Amino acid sequence: MLQKRNDINKTIGDIRTEVKQSQYDHLKLSTTVSSLEVFRMNVTRNKCDLSKRVAFTAGVLSDSTSWNSGTLVYNKVFNNVGGGYNPTNGIFTAPVEGEYVFYVSIQSYNANNIYVDIVLNGTSKVRAMANSYNTNDRWETGTNLVTLRLQDGDMVWVRHHSGTGYHTHSDIPITTFSGFLI
Incomplete structure (x- = not known):
């Protein structure tokens, strides 16, 4: 019990x-x-609220053996939410104020060196470089990323710093530029 x-x-x-x-x-x-x-x-x-969504990715679809100045125009747009990126001139114009992230990838052309800057309203902010130190390193990739506080109407683009040419693929670009609002 x-x-x-x-x-x-x-x-x-x-x-x-x-x-x-x-x-x-x-x-x-x-x-x-x-x-x-x-x-x-x-x-x-x-x-x-689509006005608060901003993002783009663009790339180039053909090589250039001689590009050596100015703005790199990424003419193949994969995404352009908010409409800030212009594939005609290669410039992103902020549609709204906020913190943005930008990323660039540049592929050197056939053992050439290439340096590009992410530029805000004419002032270089960061640099990406693709250095081919010897002839065996024919295709090098340079990348960089930056976070920037933008006002409505501020402009961001990729500008040549030094070197010559860039490489890409015609179907899936290697040389690209992206940005988005966080």
Whole structure:
């Protein structure tokens, strides 16, 4: 009889522990569901407000053996949310104020060296370089990334610094320029 009572008390204790764990798990699940609902609402609101979404990626589709000055015009646009990038002149114009990230990738042409700058309103901010130090390194890639605070109407582009030419592929560009609002 005493053994039965001990077994019943143990079973009741186990059930109480399971109920407490279940209540705790339910609370955690409710909190997670609430967090996901807030996240879903934020994502939905941001998707609907296209004026707050800005992103672009563009590339060049043909090599240049002689490019040695000016703005690099990326004429193949893959994405241009917010319409800030102009494939005619290679310049991104900020449609809204905010913090932006810009990335450049440049491929050297056949053992040439090439240096390019990401430029904000005429002032160089960062440089990417693709150096071919010897003739065995025929195709080198230079990259760089910068975060910039832009005002509505500020302009960002990629400008030649030194060197000659660039390489790419006609179907999937290697030499690219991207930016987005964070």
